[in-house]
Amino acid sequence: xxxxxxxxxxxxxxxxxxxxxxxxxxxxxxxxxxxxxxxxxxxxxxxxxxxxxxxxxxxxxxxxxxxxxxxxxxxxxxxxxxxxxxxxxxxxxxxxxxxxxxxxxxxxxxxxxxxxxxxxxxxxxxxxxxxxxxxxxxxxxxxxxxxxxxxxxxxxxxxxxxxxxxxxxxxxxxxxxxxxxxxxxxxxxxxxxxxxxxxxxxxxxxxxxxxxxxxxxxxxxxxxxxxxxxxxxxxxxxxxxxxxxxxxxxxxxxxxxxxxxxxxxxxxxxxxxxxxxxxxxxxxxxxxxxxxxxxxxxxxxxxxxxxxxxxxxxxxxxxxxxxxxxxxxxxxxxxxxxxxxxxxxxxxxxxxxxxxxxxxxxxxxxxxxxxxxxxxxxxxxxxxxxxxxxxxxxxxxxxxxxxxxxxxxxxxxx
Numbered sequence: 001x002x003x004x005x006x007x008x009x010x011x012x013x014x015x016x017x018x019x020x021x022x023x024x025x026x027x028x029x030x031x032x033x034x035x036x037x038x039x040x041x042x043x044x045x046x047x048x049x050x051x052x053x054x055x056x057x058x059x060x061x062x063x064x065x066x067x068x069x070x071x072x073x074x075x076x077x078x079x080x081x082x083x084x085x086x087x088x089x090x091x092x093x094x095x096x097x098x099x100x101x102x103x104x105x106x107x108x109x110x111x112x113x114x115x116x117x118x119x120x121x122x123x124x125x126x127x128x129x130x131x132x133x134x135x136x137x138x139x140x141x142x143x144x145x146x147x148x149x150x151x152x153x154x155x156x157x158x159x160x161x162x163x164x165x166x167x168x169x170x171x172x173x174x175x176x177x178x179x180x181x182x183x184x185x186x187x188x189x190x191x192x193x194x195x196x197x198x199x200x201x202x203x204x205x206x207x208x209x210x211x212x213x214x215x216x217x218x219x220x221x222x223x224x225x226x227x228x229x230x231x232x233x234x235x236x237x238x239x240x241x242x243x244x245x246x247x248x249x250x251x252x253x254x255x256x257x258x259x260x261x262x263x264x265x266x267x268x269x270x271x272x273x274x275x276x277x278x279x280x281x282x283x284x285x286x287x288x289x290x291x292x293x294x295x296x297x298x299x300x301x302x303x304x305x306x307x308x309x310x311x312x313x314x315x316x317x318x319x320x321x322x323x324x325x326x327x328x329x330x331x332x333x334x335x336x337x338x339x340x341x342x343x344x345x346x347x348x349x350x351x352x353x354x355x356x357x358x359x360x361x362x363x364x365x366x367x368x369x370x371x372x373x374x375x376x377x378x379x380x381x382x383x384x385x386x387x388x389x390x391x392x393x394x395x396x397x398x399x400x401x402x403x404x405x406x407x408x409x410x411x412x413x414x
Contacts, residue, residue: 003046006078011046013064017169021046023162027063027169028056030162033140044072051075051082062133065169069130129170134177137219142303144191152383157195164188179219186215186224187304194231198388202235223261223302230265233272243272248266260305263293267316274323286320289313314339315354322358329362349378353390360397369402376409388413 014024021042030036036101037056044050052060057075058068140163148156167185193208209228216224229249236242244271253261266289273282293313298306314336321329333355339346352375359368372394379387395409 005072006051007046014062017064026158026162027165028059030159032059032061051078062170063166065173067130068133116127129173134180138184141188142306146306153195153198157204158190160195161191164192170276182215182219183221183224186212190227190231191385197235203236219301222252223258224263226261227304230268233268246272257301259292260296260298260301260308261291263296264308266292270320274320279324282320282324286317311348311351315351318354318358322361325362333359349382352378357393357397365399372405
């Protein structure tokens with residue numbers, strides 16, 4: 001029996017992407033935003049057991065950097081061949097034409113039902129990704145920046161790197177969408193760098209930040225450079241280096257359409273200044289962050305700013321006031337608790353962590369310990385990339401009588 005032509009195509013696409021079956025499943029899941037694809041299902045497709053639905057084919061196409069309609073035409077032709085074979089009692093076609101390679105790309109010689117359609121397809125050599133696939137990739141990139149608040153670093157790393165792999169495969173075929181996909185690639189690479197840093201792989205983080213800078217230059221998109229610089233500031237040492245990175249980042253988000261990004265960067269500047277004991281600079285930067293945030297419009301700005309919620313603004317203020325021991329801490333803490341309410345949002349773990357740290361630093365030990373216990377319960381339920389750093393900070397501030405809680409948080413942060 002001749003090998004199934006469509007199954008061979010799926011196998012070839014995976015091999016050209018340089019992936020194992022498990023990696024292919026992860027890349028498809030990264031595009032779809034679900035965890036339904038498995039290695040076993042990939043294996044079944046590649047051995048001719050099943051032909052994926054058109055919905056699944058669209059995700060496979062994006063993950064492999066080919067137009068969805070291309071794979072859907074191939075699948076339709078494969079289904080027609082199977083029906084024809086079934087009518088003949090399972091007899092295989094005498095001469096099924098093999099795929100043709102043009103310019104190193106797989107071209108569907110038998111993609112369409114009729115010979116003239118196949119010839120037109122071969123002549124066009126078109127493998128450009130369509131706008132729908134681009135939109136799906138961009139939306140997935142922005143969603144990952146939000147999911148950071150509700151995933152463990154390892155889980156987030158798998159999703160982010162799988163999605164970056166999908167964008168990388170699509171970029172050579174982006175056509176008019178090249179700049180849009182380059183920006184999405186940079187945003188995803190920056191998040192991958194942040195996760196790598198959180199996992200302790202600082203060399204890997206720096207490599208991701210560098211490629212984010214390359215994307216910013218290629219796309220002519222300054223806010224992307226600001227994103228890389230601000231993420232890098234968390235791991236900078238000494239503090240002056242972090243301040244220099246953030247000052248450079250502020251220059252990349254000047255002007256309209258960057259208010260949320262500017263609020264985050266100035267908030268980070270306030271944290272760095274507070275850490276260095278420069279109260280005047282810290283309070284000035286925090287005021288600038290709040291002023292910028294008043295003009296934020298998450299629907300019209302860069303997709304990655306969606307994580308910059310009112311809860312994150314509370315978190316930045318708590319961090320600054322706690323480090324400075326300012327009297328505004330108590331009022332800000334009450335405001336943050338009131339905003340959190342009964343339902344803990346995804347970013348609420350971060351706020352609880354900063355609230356506990358701020359209270360402990362400010363000398364309100366009883367309230368600080370109470371919130372620290374709340375944080376410990378929340379971070380167990382929703383472990384995320386920001387929780388580990390908060391756990392370390394809280395553990396270092398807890399009074400001696402809370403040594404069990406301190407050990408628990410240190411173990412979590414390890």
